[in-house]
Amino acid sequence: MAPAALDSAVEALRQRAGDSLVAIDIWESASALSLAGFGMTPATGPMLHRVTEDLRLAARLAGSILDDYHVFTVTGGVVVVVTRPHLSSALLLTADAQLGWVLSDVIPAVRAALDDASA
Amino acid sequence: MALFRDRRAFPRWSFIDSSALARPRHAKDENSPESVPTPDEPMVEEAPELEPTIEAATPPEPATAPLIHAVPDPEPVRAVAEVAPVSWIEERRAWFAAGDWPTEASKDAVQLAGTHPDRPYIPPVHAGLPADGPAEVRARHGRGFASLTRRHRRKRHAHEQVQVQRRTDIDIAALEAALDSAASTVGDGLVDVVVWHATTGLALASRGQVSPEHASLWHGATREVRAALPHADLPDAASYHLVGLADGRLAVLLHTNRDLGACITVDLDLVAVEALLTTAVPQLNDALAATSREY
Numbered sequence: 001m002a003p004a005a006l007d008s009a010v011e012a013l014r015q016r017a018g019d020s021l022v023a024i025d026i027w028e029s030a031s032a033l034s035l036a037g038f039g040m041t042p043a044t045g046p047m048l049h050r051v052t053e054d055l056r057l058a059a060r061l062a063g064s065i066l067d068d069y070h071v072f073t074v075t076g077g078v079v080v081v082v083t084r085p086h087l088s089s090a091l092l093l094t095a096d097a098q099l100g101w102v103l104s105d106v107i108p109a110v111r112a113a114l115d116d117a118s119a
Numbered sequence: 120m121a122l123f124r125d126r127r128a129f130p131r132w133s134f135i136d137s138s139a140l141a142r143p144r145h146a147k148d149e150n151s152p153e154s155v156p157t158p159d160e161p162m163v164e165e166a167p168e169l170e171p172t173i174e175a176a177t178p179p180e181p182a183t184a185p186l187i188h189a190v191p192d193p194e195p196v197r198a199v200a201e202v203a204p205v206s207w208i209e210e211r212r213a214w215f216a217a218g219d220w221p222t223e224a225s226k227d228a229v230q231l232a233g234t235h236p237d238r239p240y241i242p243p244v245h246a247g248l249p250a251d252g253p254a255e256v257r258a259r260h261g262r263g264f265a266s267l268t269r270r271h272r273r274k275r276h277a278h279e280q281v282q283v284q285r286r287t288d289i290d291i292a293a294l295e296a297a298l299d300s301a302a303s304t305v306g307d308g309l310v311d312v313v314v315w316h317a318t319t320g321l322a323l324a325s326r327g328q329v330s331p332e333h334a335s336l337w338h339g340a341t342r343e344v345r346a347a348l349p350h351a352d353l354p355d356a357a358s359y360h361l362v363g364l365a366d367g368r369l370a371v372l373l374h375t376n377r378d379l380g381a382c383i384t385v386d387l388d389l390v391a392v393e394a395l396l397t398t399a400v401p402q403l404n405d406a407l408a409a410t411s412r413e414y
Binding site: 044055092099 | 337340351364368392397
């Protein structure tokens with residue numbers, strides 16, 4: 001996993017999200033260790049990783065299987081969490097980001113960028 | 120009446136009616152009439168008896184002067200009414216029945232009590248007793264009248280918050296109607312929807328195939344997410360949480376208010392996400408918020 005590939009993934013997501021992107025963090029899925037990004041603190045990746053695991057457990061106990069993303073709205077923004085087998089990422093978008101656009105456009109782009117970086 | 124120091128417990132002074140105490144067997148009542156000589160009685164001279172002599176040679180001692188008992192002036196016998204104990208309560212009752220006690224301070228007394236000799240003293244207007252009962256005042260202020268004075272106010276710690284018990288009324292009929300409206304809006308793409316109590320996680324109403332633990336699991340996950348966000352250096356969570364599920368399903372977790380939470384699961388193949396998030400979910404959120412009322 002080359003650092004240049006991670007930087008290129010961050011740059012690709014920055015261009016894709018445009019002005020809506022406020023912060024981004026990419027961490028390793030196994031250890032929740034932050035590898036690249038900007039605008040977020042080192043605590044963001046591990047905490048969102050833990051939140052994702054809690055959701056995965058709740059979904060499994062409820063009879064469902066968690067997909068690789070979840071989106072939650074926060075005060076003044078939207079947080080997108082995408083979990084792939086090797087890398088995971090969280091994007092903080094502004095509040096004017098449409099959730100439909102996030103689901104249909106941003107999340108597939110994050111998937112592609114993470115898979116390319118981990119290849 | 121006698122004043123004596125009570126040694127039974129805490130040092131104090133007590134009054135007892137000494138006339139009611141037991142008298143020694145041979146003691147004579149000094150107040151009894153037979154013990155007081157009348158002024159007509161003459162003084163009696165008593166000659167002392169000589170002691171028997173042992174030796175005849177010893178001259179007898181000269182006879183001492185006869186003792187003269189002076190007859191004291193007669194003391195007036197105390198009246199029975201004075202000796203009888205006076206009931207303090209009866210005395211006050213009699214005073215109250217007479218009705219001659221002062222009910223309010225006179226103007227002269229108020230002026231004399233003033234601090235300035237020339238300036239007329241204007242007494243402050245007394246606000247009177249509170250119109251609300253002590254229970255209501257205590258419920259409103261916490262400690263009743265004592266909280267009105269700074270001296271009795273309890274010092275609270277820096278981050279201490281007063282726990283106020285909230286009481287809410289959730290209209291279950293309106294809740295069912297809201298779910299019916301959401302189901303009709305979403306249409307065939309609705310998989311299930313469940314509403315739970317945000318404090319306990321208890322499922323209140325549902326549509327679709329929902330297991331009993333479904334609501335509590337999503338409720339617990341929602342709480343975990345909201346609790347973790349401050350530690351992730353992110354802002355507080357807002358209303359919606361979209362969780363992507365397998366088989367093309369999307370779970371929308373709603374944090375309606377402090378009382379209600381909900382989860383609506385849809386099939387993304389049958390539902391347009393944009394319409395769902397702009398129409399159906401806000402309507403459901405508003406309808407759920409209208410069902411709980413605080414009283």
